[in-house]
Amino acid sequence: MSTALPDHDQARRLLWQMVRIRRFEEKCVEMYSAQKIRGFMHLYIGEEAVATGIIEQLRPEDAIVATYREHGQALVRGMSAGSIMAEMYGKQEGCARGRGGSMHLFDAKTRFCGGNAIVGGGLPLAIGLALADKMQNRKAVTACFFGEGAVAEGEFHESMNLAALWKLPVLFVCENNLYAMGTALRYTESKTEIAKKGDAYNVANAVVDGMDVLAVSEAARKAIATTREGQPFLLECRTYRFRAHSMFDAELYRSKDEVAEWKKRDPITLFFDAMKAANVLSDADYAAVEAEVAKEVDDSVAFAEAGTWEPVEDLTRFVYSEVTPS
Amino acid sequence: MNATDPPKKMTYRDAVREGIRSAMQNDPRVFLMGEDVGHYGGCFAVSRGLLAEFGEDRIRDTPLAESAFVGAGIGAALGGMRPIVEIMTCNFSLLALDQIMNTAASLLHMSGGQFNVPIVIRMATGGGKQLGAQHSHSLEGWYAHIPGLKVLTPATLEDGYGMLASALADPDPVLIFENQTLYIMEGELPANAGPVDISSAKVRREGKDVSILTYGASLPKSLEAAAKLAEQGIHAEVVDLRVLRPLDDATIMSSVAKTHRVLIVDEGWRSGGISAEISARIQEQAFFELDRPVQRLCSAEVPIPYAKHLEQAALPQVESIIAAVQNLVRSHG
Numbered sequence: 001m002s003t004a005l006p007d008h009d010q011a012r013r014l015l016w017q018m019v020r021i022r023r024f025e026e027k028c029v030e031m032y033s034a035q036k037i038r039g040f041m042h043l044y045i046g047e048e049a050v051a052t053g054i055i056e057q058l059r060p061e062d063a064i065v066a067t068y069r070e071h072g073q074a075l076v077r078g079m080s081a082g083s084i085m086a087e088m089y090g091k092q093e094g095c096a097r098g099r100g101g102s103m104h105l106f107d108a109k110t111r112f113c114g115g116n117a118i119v120g121g122g123l124p125l126a127i128g129l130a131l132a133d134k135m136q137n138r139k140a141v142t143a144c145f146f147g148e149g150a151v152a153e154g155e156f157h158e159s160m161n162l163a164a165l166w167k168l169p170v171l172f173v174c175e176n177n178l179y180a181m182g183t184a185l186r187y188t189e190s191k192t193e194i195a196k197k198g199d200a201y202n203v204a205n206a207v208v209d210g211m212d213v214l215a216v217s218e219a220a221r222k223a224i225a226t227t228r229e230g231q232p233f234l235l236e237c238r239t240y241r242f243r244a245h246s247m248f249d250a251e252l253y254r255s256k257d258e259v260a261e262w263k264k265r266d267p268i269t270l271f272f273d274a275m276k277a278a279n280v281l282s283d284a285d286y287a288a289v290e291a292e293v294a295k296e297v298d299d300s301v302a303f304a305e306a307g308t309w310e311p312v313e314d315l316t317r318f319v320y321s322e323v324t325p326s
Numbered sequence: 327m328n329a330t331d332p333p334k335k336m337t338y339r340d341a342v343r344e345g346i347r348s349a350m351q352n353d354p355r356v357f358l359m360g361e362d363v364g365h366y367g368g369c370f371a372v373s374r375g376l377l378a379e380f381g382e383d384r385i386r387d388t389p390l391a392e393s394a395f396v397g398a399g400i401g402a403a404l405g406g407m408r409p410i411v412e413i414m415t416c417n418f419s420l421l422a423l424d425q426i427m428n429t430a431a432s433l434l435h436m437s438g439g440q441f442n443v444p445i446v447i448r449m450a451t452g453g454g455k456q457l458g459a460q461h462s463h464s465l466e467g468w469y470a471h472i473p474g475l476k477v478l479t480p481a482t483l484e485d486g487y488g489m490l491a492s493a494l495a496d497p498d499p500v501l502i503f504e505n506q507t508l509y510i511m512e513g514e515l516p517a518n519a520g521p522v523d524i525s526s527a528k529v530r531r532e533g534k535d536v537s538i539l540t541y542g543a544s545l546p547k548s549l550e551a552a553a554k555l556a557e558q559g560i561h562a563e564v565v566d567l568r569v570l571r572p573l574d575d576a577t578i579m580s581s582v583a584k585t586h587r588v589l590i591v592d593e594g595w596r597s598g599g600i601s602a603e604i605s606a607r608i609q610e611q612a613f614f615e616l617d618r619p620v621q622r623l624c625s626a627e628v629p630i631p632y633a634k635h636l637e638q639a640a641l642p643q644v645e646s647i648i649a650a651v652q653n654l655v656r657s658h659g
Contacts, residue, residue, distance in 0.1 A: 063405070065401075094438070095438070096436060096437050096438035096440070097438030097439065098438070099435055099436055099437075099438050100436050100437065100438065104436045104437070106436070106437035106438065106440050106441060107440070108437075108440040108441060113401075113404060113441065114433070114436070114437070114441075115436075115437075116429070118424055118428050118429075121397070121424055121425070121428060121429060123394075123397070124393060124394045124395075124396070124397020124398050124400070124401065124425060125397050125398075125400055125401040125404070125425075125429060126401060127394060127397065127398040127401055128397060128398035128399060128400055128401020128402040128403070128404065128405065128409075129401040129402070129404055129405045130401070130405075131398055131401065131402045131405070131407075132401065132402040132403075132404070132405020132406055132407045133405055135357070135383065135402070135407060136405070136406060136407070142401075154391075154393060155393050155394060155397070158389070158391035158393055158394030158395075159394050159397075161389055161391065161394075162388070162389065162391065162394050162395070162398060165389070317439065318434050318435045318437075318438060318439040319434070319435050319473045319474050320434070320474070320476075320498050321434065321442045321496075321497035321498050322439075323497070
């Protein structure tokens with residue numbers, strides 16, 4: 001664990017956020033198996049420290065652009081578990097009225113701009129959000145989450161160049177979980193040190209242990225300070241997903257031993273054990289967090305179950321805006 | 327400009343530039359970005375002089391990175407700006423097709439109505455300047471396939487000037503296709519020119535014998551053809567489609583009901599093109615008004631060639647429009 005210890009309240013909050021993601025997604029698996037949730041679903045289990053460490057450092061005015069593996073970011077950002085679960089059910093009470101699903105969570109109130117299911121597609125969008133903030137003299141930053149697979153896309157390189165050239169407040173967060181779907185990094189990148197790619201574009205960069213929430217928090221704090229002053233930053237978080245790429249993935253590309261080895265560095269256990277050893281958190285704290293989260297997750301399912309179907313007559317709503325200024 | 331002033335003589339290029347200038351003067355959220363729009367003055371000289379007037383922040387040169395700068399425009403639109411993104415030719419827009427289709431066109435629906443994207447993307451389209459296949463295609467019909475987009479094809483000075491303001495006022499993504507052969511077209515811009523409607527087609531010449539449905543660079547060609555046909559006693563009605571999405575069915579069907587014969591002139595390709603869509607709609611909505619099957623005059627189904635005689639042969643021309651109309655009318659007996 002990294003150096004500076006959080007106080008009790010901070011530590012409890014970090015634990016709470018990570019446990020929320022974990023338990024919420026475990027429930028998603030259950031609901032998927034029960035065929036309440038359909039389509040593609042990509043789980044974040046194992047990567048909780050990344051979303052938690054970074055988004056906890058953001059301000060309400062900041063924007064977030066994420067990928068199709070965004071349940072964790074959405075939860076930490078403050079979207080209600082119910083609105084997310086209902087979205088995955090396809091109900092109109094869902095955060096995108098059932099039109100998005102697991103891969104397309106959106107929330108205008110918290111500037112959560114998706115949920116982008118095109119690998120690398122969100123990076124240019126983040127550039128533009130940051131440009132708009134800069135041109136309107138707002139101090140906001142845009143955090144852009146993407147996997148290491150996106151680094152092979154042209155958008156990554158085009159966006160790095162533009163962000164540095166135009167001095168845009170974008171925090172690029174590369175969640176390097178080592179596998180682009182089922183293809184290991186060493187088969188897809190000529191240079192596997194991803195953060196260093198920022199050097200080619202004059203983008204400040206750093207690597208952090210993505211299983212250590214305090215390390216991620218500290219790295220994010222520093223990176224965001226740079227970003228808020230009007231310079232982009234590329235933060236590579238080395239992490240690992242404990243589950244398959246999606247619900248359809250037989251995981252033939254990696255060994256059980258490798259997964260087991262990474263699970264020894266479970267970000268939740270790692271953090272709680274360290275906090276307990278330092279007398280910051282207790283077993284009672286952990287139990288209380290689990291109980292709170294269990295209720296939230298159960299409530300989210302109840303909310304989704306009670307949700308209603310958008311009338312089919314409304315199928316073509318939201319293709320174009322309904323209100324056109326005169 | 328004052329409404330009592332005389333109309334101003336200028337080119338279509340000047341009219342588009344004046345449209346941009348006026349939009350930028352009227353709304354501080356509007357900015358222009360694209361390849362060569364600033365220091366170079368615009369590949370087609372549309373934005374010449376604007377950098378000096380508005381500065382580098384609002385006339386923003388971009389790297390040759392279509393996906394990133396179009397995506398940045400989409401993000402900027404989400405962030406409260408009103409970006410005009412210029413893509414040098416619509417051929418290059420294919421490098422940004424992911425951003426245009428998967429993001430700009432889809433975001434409002436995918437977010438359940440939360441995130442509209444008020445971006446305007448202008449691009450040059452069309453052949454006729456011997457630029458070879460990769461700078462000469464007409465892809466506006468393709469884009470008209472995509473729900474969530476609006477597709478405009480200004481073919482007059484008034485539309486070149488006025489469609490931009492209307493597009494910027496629209497909360498959704500709007501693509502404007504400016505045919506590159508039209509930039510040198512000279513005409514008069516009325517002193518009171520302003521925003522125009524971007525939902526309807528317009529009858530540019532009245533006629534009773536045949537409807538020529540067209541847009542873009544084929545409009546002046548069709549009007550010239552109609553004038554020559556009139557000398558032969560054939561009175562063609564020329565309808566400027568103006569907006570390829572959403573199509574103005576009412577104006578199209580009303581013209582069909584009047585003339586009962588239709589020629590669609592489209593610089594895009596025939597197979598799967600916008601002409602096919604229009605033809606199908608006429609069949610669906612006005613079949614019993616037709617005296618003859620709908621005819622189409624499109625670009626030859628080749629990548630547009632460089633050599634002048636081949637390029638000209640590939641595109642609809644005044645002569646081929648005249649021949650197609652004569653055939654359509656005479657074969658009726």
